[in-house]
Amino acid sequence: xxVVVPFGGRSPKTRLASFFDADERRDFAISMLxxxxxxxxxxxxxxxxxxxxxxxxxxPVTVDDRPLSAVVEDELGSDDPVAVVxxxxxxxxxAALTRLFETDGDVVAVPGxxxxxxxxxxxxxxxxxxxxxxxILDHRRIARDAGxxxxxxxxxxxxxxxxxxxxxxxxxxxGAGRSRAWLSDAGVTLECGSGRVEAVRRRR
Amino acid sequence: xxVVVPFGGRSPKTRLASFFDADERRDFAISMLxxxxxxxxxxxxxxxxxxxxxxxxxxPVTVDDRPLSAVVEDELGSDDPVAVVxxxxxxxxxAALTRLFETDGDVVAVPGxxxxxxxxxxxxxxxxxxxxxxxILDHRRIARDAGxxxxxxxxxxxxxxxxxxxxxxxxxxxGAGRSRAWLSDAGVTLECGSGRVEAVRRRR
Numbered sequence: 086x087x088v089v090v091p092f093g094g095r096s097p098k099t100r101l102a103s104f105f106d107a108d109e110r111r112d113f114a115i116s117m118l119x120x121x122x123x124x125x126x127x128x129x130x131x132x133x134x135x136x137x138x139x140x141x142x143x144x145p146v147t148v149d150d151r152p153l154s155a156v157v158e159d160e161l162g163s164d165d166p167v168a169v170v171x172x173x174x175x176x177x178x179x180a181a182l183t184r185l186f187e188t189d190g191d192v193v194a195v196p197g198x199x200x201x202x203x204x205x206x207x208x209x210x211x212x213x214x215x216x217x218x219x220x221i222l223d224h225r226r227i228a229r230d231a232g233x234x235x236x237x238x239x240x241x242x243x244x245x246x247x248x249x250x251x252x253x254x255x256x257x258x259x260g261a262g263r264s265r266a267w268l269s270d271a272g273v274t275l276e277c278g279s280g281r282v283e284a285v286r287r288r289r
Numbered sequence: 290x291x292v293v294v295p296f297g298g299r300s301p302k303t304r305l306a307s308f309f310d311a312d313e314r315r316d317f318a319i320s321m322l323x324x325x326x327x328x329x330x331x332x333x334x335x336x337x338x339x340x341x342x343x344x345x346x347x348x349p350v351t352v353d354d355r356p357l358s359a360v361v362e363d364e365l366g367s368d369d370p371v372a373v374v375x376x377x378x379x380x381x382x383x384a385a386l387t388r389l390f391e392t393d394g395d396v397v398a399v400p401g402x403x404x405x406x407x408x409x410x411x412x413x414x415x416x417x418x419x420x421x422x423x424x425i426l427d428h429r430r431i432a433r434d435a436g437x438x439x440x441x442x443x444x445x446x447x448x449x450x451x452x453x454x455x456x457x458x459x460x461x462x463x464g465a466g467r468s469r470a471w472l473s474d475a476g477v478t479l480e481c482g483s484g485r486v487e488a489v490r491r492r493r
Contacts, residue, residue, distance in 0.1 A: 100484060181443055196445065199455065199485025200462055218481035221462065237463075239385055241400065244445040248484065251403065258404055258425065259441075277422035280304060280452065281403025 086186050086206070088130040089160045091153055092118050092172040094138045100248050104273065104286050113267055117247060118142060118172040120262035125170060128182035134172070135160070153216045166208040174203055175256045175264035176242040185243065190236030192228045195243040196221040203246050209233050253284040290390050290410070292334040293364045295357055296322050296376040298342045304452050308477065308490050317471055321451060322346060322376040324466035329374060332386035338376070339364070357420045370412040378407055379460045379468035380446040389447065394440030396432045399447040400425040407450050413437050457488040 097114035125132045137150040197203035200219030215223040228235035272287040301318035329336045341354040401407035404423030419427040432439035476491040
């Protein structure tokens, strides 16, 4: 399946500014992108990156600096199914993506924490995207209004897009690839308190 | 399958104190417990609640105020499989729990956000539990040390235990039962900003 991976590489991951400076955040974002591309290929997908600035990865890259919804919209509209997978799903595994690609439905969506839409499979050209705000609610509505079936896939690995410091905890707990190694190299470790585990960075 | 549901009803959900007072938090916690019990029954499970104080629900309740690990430990050790499902999994559906009950493995675990273990199926009496800290890591290790297979189930619906204000967002976005209705009745609604959606409460 053709898989579009949008990547905002200009000033990525600003909500991680308490942990990493701008160069580090870009570096970490590219590590996550590479992990996602590997998982897509291992799941049998054929990835293309659409980035707002050039980036060197082992997949074709198109540079397009329009807003996310416009960029993705241009990739839809064909009769062939197309998937859209966010570049910051550092916990994505081939197994989780295989479940996504193999789930039946005119539109299959994976909700992200906080109302986002972390991944989509679109099998009908009538569907359109709107990534602003609580996009999972918009995508439900858009599919319903177009008379399309809308199936939500229940996956924690694909629900966690790494945006916030709490998401880093999940990469340390459950990640395996470059992203996790990058965090370890940066001195980020887990700290257990009374509630949920937290991530802390030891500066060197 | 026998399903143990531990419930801390004395002073539940203290991390939601910015939203709800103590009585409200207990009321909300019981709504979630009832939703979880319904989902377990609909998935073919046979639930028993183990609570630190009496609570009236449509399932047998044992009162036991020892720490969580000790309480659950006493429920293990039989040759029959037993599941342990937390009482605050407000997004649990029969489908998600059926996946849990049907996944093969000596021990099947569902990681919760922040390192917890939100649900377990234990099929071998050699396994033991340790719910302190990043329990998913401890449970991985305990299973490995005992030579047992340890399978982690990838489910967002079971990964979200409702502890923090951000979890309330997920109940409003994806919940369906009493818990969601309770939040709506309490005046809690979604607010979209530039990042993840937030929950806000309008006092009346």
